[in-house]
Amino acid sequence: MKPTSFWAAPILSLLFFAAFVGVWHFSTQQTLGEVTVDPEYAALIGAQAATGGQSAMPGPLDVGAKLWEHIRDPFYDRGTNDKGIGTQLIYSIGRVLIGFALAALVAIPLGFVIGMSPLIYKALDPFIQVLKPISPLAWMPLALYTIKDSNISAVFVIFICSLWPMLVNTAFGVASVRKDWLNVARTLEVSSLRTAFQVILPAAAPTIMTGMRISVGIAWLVIVAAEMLVGGTGIGYFVWNEWNNLSITNIITAILLIGLVGMMLDTLLAQLARAVTYKE
Amino acid sequence: MSQPFLKIEGLTKRFAGTGGSPDFTVFENIFFGIEKGEFACIVGHSGCGKTTILNVLAGLDEATEGGVVMGGREIAGPSLERGVVFQSHALLPWLSALGNVAFGVRSRWPRWSSKEIEAHSVRYLEMVGLGAALHKKPAELSGGMKQRVGIARAFAIEPKMLLLDEPFGALDALTRGTIQDELLSIVQATHQTVFMITHDVDEAILLADKVLLMSNGPYAKIAEIVEITMPRDRTRATVHHDPQYYRIRNHLVDFLVNRSKTYAGEQGDDPVHPPIVRPGLDGGARVVPLTKTPATSNQASPEPALRNASN
Numbered sequence A: 001m002k003p004t005s006f007w008a009a010p011i012l013s014l015l016f017f018a019a020f021v022g023v024w025h026f027s028t029q030q031t032l033g034e035v036t037v038d039p040e041y042a043a044l045i046g047a048q049a050a051t052g053g054q055s056a057m058p059g060p061l062d063v064g065a066k067l068w069e070h071i072r073d074p075f076y077d078r079g080t081n082d083k084g085i086g087t088q089l090i091y092s093i094g095r096v097l098i099g100f101a102l103a104a105l106v107a108i109p110l111g112f113v114i115g116m117s118p119l120i121y122k123a124l125d126p127f128i129q130v131l132k133p134i135s136p137l138a139w140m141p142l143a144l145y146t147i148k149d150s151n152i153s154a155v156f157v158i159f160i161c162s163l164w165p166m167l168v169n170t171a172f173g174v175a176s177v178r179k180d181w182l183n184v185a186r187t188l189e190v191s192s193l194r195t196a197f198q199v200i201l202p203a204a205a206p207t208i209m210t211g212m213r214i215s216v217g218i219a220w221l222v223i224v225a226a227e228m229l230v231g232g233t234g235i236g237y238f239v240w241n242e243w244n245n246l247s248i249t250n251i252i253t254a255i256l257l258i259g260l261v262g263m264m265l266d267t268l269l270a271q272l273a274r275a276v277t278y279k280e
Numbered sequence B: 001m002s003q004p005f006l007k008i009e010g011l012t013k014r015f016a017g018t019g020g021s022p023d024f025t026v027f028e029n030i031f032f033g034i035e036k037g038e039f040a041c042i043v044g045h046s047g048c049g050k051t052t053i054l055n056v057l058a059g060l061d062e063a064t065e066g067g068v069v070m071g072g073r074e075i076a077g078p079s080l081e082r083g084v085v086f087q088s089h090a091l092l093p094w095l096s097a098l099g100n101v102a103f104g105v106r107s108r109w110p111r112w113s114s115k116e117i118e119a120h121s122v123r124y125l126e127m128v129g130l131g132a133a134l135h136k137k138p139a140e141l142s143g144g145m146k147q148r149v150g151i152a153r154a155f156a157i158e159p160k161m162l163l164l165d166e167p168f169g170a171l172d173a174l175t176r177g178t179i180q181d182e183l184l185s186i187v188q189a190t191h192q193t194v195f196m197i198t199h200d201v202d203e204a205i206l207l208a209d210k211v212l213l214m215s216n217g218p219y220a221k222i223a224e225i226v227e228i229t230m231p232r233d234r235t236r237a238t239v240h241h242d243p244q245y246y247r248i249r250n251h252l253v254d255f256l257v258n259r260s261k262t263y264a265g266e267q268g269d270d271p272v273h274p275p276i277v278r279p280g281l282d283g284g285a286r287v288v289p290l291t292k293t294p295a296t297s298n299q300a301s302p303e304p305a306l307r308n309a310s311n
Helices: A008-027 A039-045 A047-051 A060-072 A085-116 A118-131 A136-147 A150-175 A179-187 A192-230 A235-244 A248-276 B050-058 B097-108 B114-127 B143-156 B173-190 B201-207 B243-262 B303-310
Strands: B006-015 B024-034 B039-043 B065-070 B082-085 B161-165 B193-197 B210-214 B222-227
Touching: A008 A060, A060 A248, A085 A118, A085 A150, A085 A192, A085 A235, A085 A248, A118 A150, A136 A150, A136 A192, A150 A192, A179 A192, A179 B082, A192 A235, A192 A248, A235 A248, B006 B050, B024 B050, B024 B065, B024 B222, B039 B050, B039 B201, B050 B082, B050 B161, B050 B193, B082 B143, B097 B114, B097 B143, B114 B143, B143 B161, B143 B173, B173 B201, B201 B243, B210 B243, B222 B243
Parallel strands: B039 B193, B039 B210, B082 B161, B161 B193
Antiparallel strands: B006 B024, B006 B065, B210 B222
């Protein structure tokens, strides 16, 4: 294979982006056709509706302008239903991080125990297999009924969806620690606590981190849907609210930001994973 | 009669047969002893249970029958008294060379300060010629260097006995030779008691005081104990000039190639006292069963006399 220049891929990315924006721009361009209704009525309902030529689908320029507007003032607060998009994102990230952290606190120690003990693994496996495929949103009504707080219920949903990948990966990582390394610890009479923290944990860390990375990705997927249900604050609620306002521009802006935040969370955990990865 | 430092008595390993099939016996009735400061090599074909015997000595595996007594106490479980060098070096890949050695040292002397632990670990890494690679991770070390770290880790805990499971099996011939020399000089300097598995007949002759020959499994046994009667101050460069060298080598190779397959207790051997042979000496190649020789015979006299005779 011929070596390609460092800039080849970014330039190609830009070209793809330009092509996409171009197609988007021209397909949403407003074509003012003939006025087919009474001119007075047309003036009343606006040129677009009158010509029947355009929907509310904005072009890239509209979205760009909206995005710039949001970026310039991300944290404004004009009442319950009109908060800056930055504020909404912070609410969502906060819920994800709290739910994710709680899940890690439960999943990693429990995964450790399951990975160390084949008996406990076998005993808990049927529960895990049944609970794992349940859509986290299915827990929502139950959470709302028992917890009686929409905010905590959203956090609970994040908790439950982050739990399984971390639990399963931790158990797998711990169970597949090389026998040789455990034998080294045994022949050196290393205490079981020291073995757990200085042999098993570092050995399983890359697998555990992979589980955490999957978890945070799922949590970020789920939070949008959860917030659409519980309402109040958060980027999911923002999207739903703007759907009610029929502001497609705002929805597209939010979609873009959801993607960017998701990428940031993933990159962050990828960095952490790199820090604990070892080469054999 | 004095007891050897390490005594293996009636060691047997059987795996229960599944679904009504008969039990599978890997080896049975293994008896031998190793004196303090002695270097014993065990040689035999794959599947005869050498590694199992070593793992039992290490306390990592349990025999079906029989036991091991070291220094008057029965071995139960792994212990810092027995250092193990694993075939696959088994270094912890997230720790540096120094970290790997210090890991064991900290276990051996938990009261030591970090400084003491580091100084001790560095000393042993320098002993195996790795003074310049203290902070390298195992992935950055060559195969030979990794195995050196493994050897340093085992020596650094100053065990009463060292167990080596084919430590040089995965190394190229040149590296193997260098590390053999290093091991030889360290063992000669420290008078370490060593039990080592090897497939390499030349390695066994160079390093060992005695070579335990195992017949093929199943029902593997110690067929013979070959004493290496050459003087102890051997070096790899000169050992093959000793007239005894090829006599011993031929005897070992003969056993591995021809006799190990068919061996089934020749001459009605007593498994408790495997025959001791000294092929290096003139007329020593024939089997000399110790217990069946009258006490007055020369051949049954303690080994130092024989060794002197050869010198």
